[in-house]
Amino acid sequence: MIRNNRIVFIDVETTGLDPGKGHRIIEIGAIAMENDQIRGEIQSLIQVNNSIPRHISKIHGITNNMLTGRPTPQQIYPEVKDFISDSILIAHNAKFDIGFLRSEFNRLKLSFNNKIFCTLELSRRRYPHLPNYKLSTIYAHLTGEQPADAKRHRALDDARMVAAIWLAMEGNR
DSSP states (O other): OOTTSOEEEEEEEESSSOGGGTOOEEEEEEEEEETTEEEEEEEEEOOOSSOOOHHHHHHHOOOHHHHTTSOOHHHHHHHHHHHHTTOEEEETTHHHHHHHHHHHHHHTTOOOOOOEEEHHHHHHHHOTTSSOOOHHHHHHHHHSSOOTTOOTTOHHHHHHHHHHHHHHHTTOO
16 A cells, blocks of 8 residues: 555653643654665653653553653654654554644644554454454454563554554555
8 A cells, every 4th residue: 555655653652641631752662664674763761841640650661760861852853753754654543642743743843744544443444353452452463473572552662563563454464
């Protein structure tokens, strides 16, 4: 479908569920692919002024202390903007991830006009028989396994799972 374009698989971890309530991205992971070849990766924890609620920290394992000394939004998002360029972005639950990314870019007045695909929406249409549409469920359904060394709810590992899901859906495995 989009084989000859630059594709970026992306995932974020956040301080909450709603950028409209001031929640922020605290980790971003992305993988760039062209012609079925990985061309680069980017991953960073991001130091923000928001505190991470304990119940959120339990999900992704990122603590406030882990963000100390990490790049700030002003330092990391121009680099992310260059990395994604005008690529097609693919995320699992893109409404969430891309919504947060747009919010962060808007704070810094960075443009954002990328075409978006969502593996969550695609999997709901293609595999209506699955018990749920969690990233790990779709990954296991399409690859037959779970990545042994992957850290669930960590941005780069989740972006890698999104890439594997996309490639399996597109028949590129």
